[in-house]
Amino acid sequence: MRTRSDELGRSLRGVVVGGGPLGLEAAGALQTMGIAATVVQYAERLMDAQLDVTAGSIVKRHLQARGIAVRTATRVTRIDPDESGAVTAIEFQDGSFQRVDVVVFTVGMRARDELARNADIEVHPRGGVVIDEGCRTSDAAVLAIGDVACFFEGRRAGRTGAAYDMAEVAAERLLGGTRSFIGSDESAAATVAGVEVASFGDALTRTPDAVDVLYADPVAGVYRKLVLAEDAHTLLGGILVGDASAYGALRTLVGARLEEDPASYVLPVRG
The missing domain is CATH 3.50.50.60 (FAD/NAD(P)-binding domain)
Incomplete structure (x- = not known):
């Protein structure tokens, strides 16, 4: 990286294709290396498998505040090299393009169907x-x-x-049984580009008649959401952004009835 920067006589420009946890960590790593970073996400929001719309927008604000650019609902369609084969630009589905020196793909896998x-x-x-x-x-x-x-x-x-x-x-x-696949555990907890983010259980409220209890402070960059069963006490999942210190304890409670008022788990502690 340093050699390439010396050859060009300027700082490098990087793009990370994929806005999941690994993509955001990669963008933070590029920035730490002195490379200007842009995250390009095909979905409408960042970490769409783990975060809802509000949480995704708060994470996006965190990244932008750190100087990491974010483009959602965007697909990369072409990478342009120079005569030596080095990357010089990428083109997007809408026909626009961006000058770039480093491209990192964190887009998972494509099903061979x-x-x-x-x-x-x-x-x-x-x-x-x-x-x-x-x-x-x-x-x-x-x-x-x-x-x-x-x-x-x-x-x-x-x-x-x-x-x-x-x-x-x-x-x-x-063998004639009736066992069912109820989905995979998408729980994740990480510090992405300096932002604590965690999601566990049914974080996206897919369970019928589930109830959301949440607290959001977009200015402070804090978001806490618990997803409860219809009884409004059994924990199904949740999302934590800005402060994920409760992740370990809450994740172990998934499927259990909360003994305290669910709001007490998401509201800020008053001094």
Whole structure:
């Protein structure tokens, strides 16, 4: 990096493609190295698998305050090299482009679903073989698990544990059982570009009739949300931005009934 900067006679400009936890950490790392960083995210918000709209916008404000540029709902369509093969610019889907010297991809994986497509098995528009809670595809005789499987509104498993869970469900279904795949654990806690961020359980309130209890202070950059079952006391998940110190304790309470007023877990402590 330093050699390239010396050759150009200026600081380098970097782009991170992918706005998940790894992408934000990469952007912070580039900035630490003295490289101007921009995060490009295809989804409408940062960390869309872990954060809701409000939390994503607060994280975005944190990054921008640190000098990291953010472009959401944006797709990179081309990378332009110079005569030596070094990156000089990237082009976006809307036809605009940005001068850049370093490109880092943190976009996960693409499902190899060609076989399913050729067999007329249902595939999600964004890739992946669509499965039900029993890991069955649109062809009842075919099951899909792991990276190729797509569940819950286009989501795919991003961790090995989810693939193991799917395999157990598929095996039991083949033996006549009724076990169901209820989704993968997307819990995450990290400090991304100096911002504490954590999400656990049903952070995006997918459970029917769930109740949100939240506190938001966009100016201070703090957001706390608990997702509760219909009884308004059983913890299903949550999101913490700006202060994730309660993550460890709250994550262990998922599925349990909160003994105290749920609001006491999210409201600021008064001195």
